Amino acid sequence: MSDFAIVGGVPAFAEPVHVGRPNIGDRDRLMERIGGVIDRRWLTNDGPLVHEFEEAVAAVLGASHCIAMCNGTVALEIAIRAAGLRGEVIVSPFTFVATAHALQWQEITPVFCDIDPRTHNIDPRRVEELITPRTTGILPVHVWGRPARRRVVAAGRQARPAAALRRCARLWVLAPRPDGRTARHRRKLTA
Ligand SMILES: Cc1ncc(COP(=O)(O)O)c(C=O)c1O
Numbered sequence: 001m002s003d004f005a006i007v008g009g010v011p012a013f014a015e016p017v018h019v020g021r022p023n024i025g026d027r028d029r030l031m032e033r034i035g036g037v038i039d040r041r042w043l044t045n046d047g048p049l050v051h052e053f054e055e056a057v058a059a060v061l062g063a064s065h066c067i068a069m070c071n072g073t074v075a076l077e078i079a080i081r082a083a084g085l086r087g088e089v090i091v092s093p094f095t096f097v098a099t100a101h102a103l104q105w106q107e108i109t110p111v112f113c114d115i116d117p118r119t120h121n122i123d124p125r126r127v128e129e130l131i132t133p134r135t136t137g138i139l140p141v142h143v144w145g146r147p148a149r150r151r152v153v154a155a156g157r158q159a160r161p162a163a164a165l166r167r168c169a170r171l172w173v174l175a176p177r178p179d180g181r182t183a184r185h186r187r188k189l190t191a
Pocket of ligand 1: 070071072073074095096098099141
């Protein structure tokens, strides 16, 4: 513990490394695109860049459709409602607080499951013991871009009615699994 820089240990980096610092990519290209937005004077409501973004994300994910949301919290709330979750949902505590808020605001009780100290993802061995008759889903969070173990989703299929919302760190993938049927069925729902 005393090794941590935050409690007096030697810092591992000369400068602080901020988690989630965005990758700007080609700055000139970015400024050109921002310039295009200003030239078009189309700042909100279904502009051409939103379409371009949705198509690019759908292509990356191999999905037929993608609908951009204004933020991750709203995306989660809509996915939670679309999947018909209610009662209790098992969720990782190692996430931004909005993950639990999105459940609470739908009057669903978030049930926190311990994480695996090696991966920081939800621990599949602890999921099963938290499933109750009120459990309708599992909301794993893929931390650091590392997908949560398949066993978590398998455990989700045992919940009645089962549902596992899969999500990536930046909330791109929200694949409802409302009845725990086959992966083929899930693909159909995501398409
Ligand atoms: C894992 C996770 N869930 C939910 C959110 C909430 O997303 P937003 O701030 O876009 O509503 C964030 C935001 O950082 C997040 O990192």
